[in-house]
Amino acid sequence: MAAVEVEVSPVRTRRDRREFFELPYRLYAREPNWVAPLRFERRQHIDPKKNPFFEHAEVEFFLARRNGRVVGRISAHVDRNLNAFQDNRWGLFGFFECENDPEAAQALVSAAARWNAERGRDRMVGPMSFTTNDECGLLIEGYELTPIILTEWQFPYYKDLLEQACGLRKAMDVWMWSLHVENRDEVHPGIWEVAAQVESEHGITCRYMRKKDLHDEVDRFLEIYNAAWERNWGFVPLNEKEVHVYAENLKYVLDENWAMVAEKSDTGEVVGAALTLPDFNQAIARVGDGRLFPFGWLKLLRGRKKIDRVRVFALGVKPEYQQYGVAARLYEMHYDSAESTPQSHGEMGWILETNRAMNRAMEGMGGEIVRRYRFYEQLLEPTAQPELPYAEAFPWRVGPEAAAAAQES
Numbered sequence: 001m002a003a004v005e006v007e008v009s010p011v012r013t014r015r016d017r018r019e020f021f022e023l024p025y026r027l028y029a030r031e032p033n034w035v036a037p038l039r040f041e042r043r044q045h046i047d048p049k050k051n052p053f054f055e056h057a058e059v060e061f062f063l064a065r066r067n068g069r070v071v072g073r074i075s076a077h078v079d080r081n082l083n084a085f086q087d088n089r090w091g092l093f094g095f096f097e098c099e100n101d102p103e104a105a106q107a108l109v110s111a112a113a114r115w116n117a118e119r120g121r122d123r124m125v126g127p128m129s130f131t132t133n134d135e136c137g138l139l140i141e142g143y144e145l146t147p148i149i150l151t152e153w154q155f156p157y158y159k160d161l162l163e164q165a166c167g168l169r170k171a172m173d174v175w176m177w178s179l180h181v182e183n184r185d186e187v188h189p190g191i192w193e194v195a196a197q198v199e200s201e202h203g204i205t206c207r208y209m210r211k212k213d214l215h216d217e218v219d220r221f222l223e224i225y226n227a228a229w230e231r232n233w234g235f236v237p238l239n240e241k242e243v244h245v246y247a248e249n250l251k252y253v254l255d256e257n258w259a260m261v262a263e264k265s266d267t268g269e270v271v272g273a274a275l276t277l278p279d280f281n282q283a284i285a286r287v288g289d290g291r292l293f294p295f296g297w298l299k300l301l302r303g304r305k306k307i308d309r310v311r312v313f314a315l316g317v318k319p320e321y322q323q324y325g326v327a328a329r330l331y332e333m334h335y336d337s338a339e340s341t342p343q344s345h346g347e348m349g350w351i352l353e354t355n356r357a358m359n360r361a362m363e364g365m366g367g368e369i370v371r372r373y374r375f376y377e378q379l380l381e382p383t384a385q386p387e388l389p390y391a392e393a394f395p396w397r398v399g400p401e402a403a404a405a406a407q408e409s
Contacts, residue, residue, distance in 0.1 A: 011061035036290035052241040064104040072098035076112035082236040091116025094129035102165035109166040137373030168376035174350035176371035177362040181338035188364040194325035195332040209259035218247040224273040228316025272317035272326040310346035
């Protein structure tokens with residue numbers, strides 16, 4: 001292998017773009033635990049004309065070749081919204097896929113690091129494809145499980161490539177918890193006691209979202225999502241355009257039984273929300289190679305009827321209402337939904353390893369950690385001045401010291 005030098009180059013031609021896109025489908029073709037994502041959705045995700053992420057970001061895609069054959073890929077990107085909101089100078093990498101080839105992995109990571117340094121970044125963090133609102137992190141535990149919706153499965157050797165061959169260090173781990181919503185007796189009784197007081201003592205009503213009112217419901221969810229997660233490590237708010245693209249992609253997955261909102265009964269103010277998704281990966285796995293035509297769509301429709309698990313994608317409460325038991329009431333509604341749907345178990349997360357409150361809550365519900373994902377970082381020596389000042393889009397932005405303090409609170 002070492003006799004042929006690795007060549008890394010940016011994606012420029014239509015052929016380059018096709019090879020970048022096709023690589024994971026080739027690498028994982030014989031891996032039973034990998035679920036091939038739908039090709040049309042992945043194409044839209046990396047298309048600057050379709051994904052509003054590109055409106056506030058600069059992105060470069062790279063390919064690694066040996067003797068003309070593609071053996072790996074990576075992206076390097078600068079998200080100006082992330083830099084503005086978190087008040088940092090991070091560069092990012094993502095879409096990492098590679099054969100078990102340490103030299104190729106090292107060349108790819110080096111190319112991404114150099115690209116970020118040339119844009120004034122002082123560190124590179126990832127994998128994020130493209131942000132923490134998308135599929136992100138490297139799977140380091142849970143290889144025996146098939147991935148649940150909006151998560152990734154990667155080869156176990158990727159961890160060695162990034163840590164040993166490339167010298168990347170851990171920045172943060174995030175956890176996926178098992179979630180069983182069948183036996184209420186296994187849940188700490190204090191959760192039910194607190195849930196019972198939400199409406200009677202605090203005047204907060206929890207209800208299920210209305211799919212026919214999807215546009216307005218999405219706006220309500222966006223308000224909670226950006227408020228509840230704003231102090232999280234690596235978080236960047238979704239803007240209105242982005243969240244409606246997500247909603248458009250998820251409208252065929254969304255089930256009214258699993259999407260919830262909490263509102264003040266007197267004013268209608270939205271104070272909390274939960275977005276839980278039936279595990280559409282169970283249906284997508286039947287398609288095989290991610291192609292809906294000619295017969296993939298039929299397999300997908302048949303597979304939808306056999307979905308029996310969910311992922312709690314997001315459950316949050318505005319900070320000023322977090323002591324009122326709203327989260328407990330939203331948990332309780334998940335048990336109610338399990339009694340009227342085919343889904344009775346699943347996973348919740350990801351949750352930051354530093355989020356003690358949420359991790360304690362999952363322990364109280366009888367959950368256990370079933371997957372771990374890792375983010376890596378590499379310090380950089382900037383070779384150019386960054387574009388300063390950043391956009392004033394986030395007057396409430398959280399600086400690194402405030403974010404660190406929030407993680408300890």
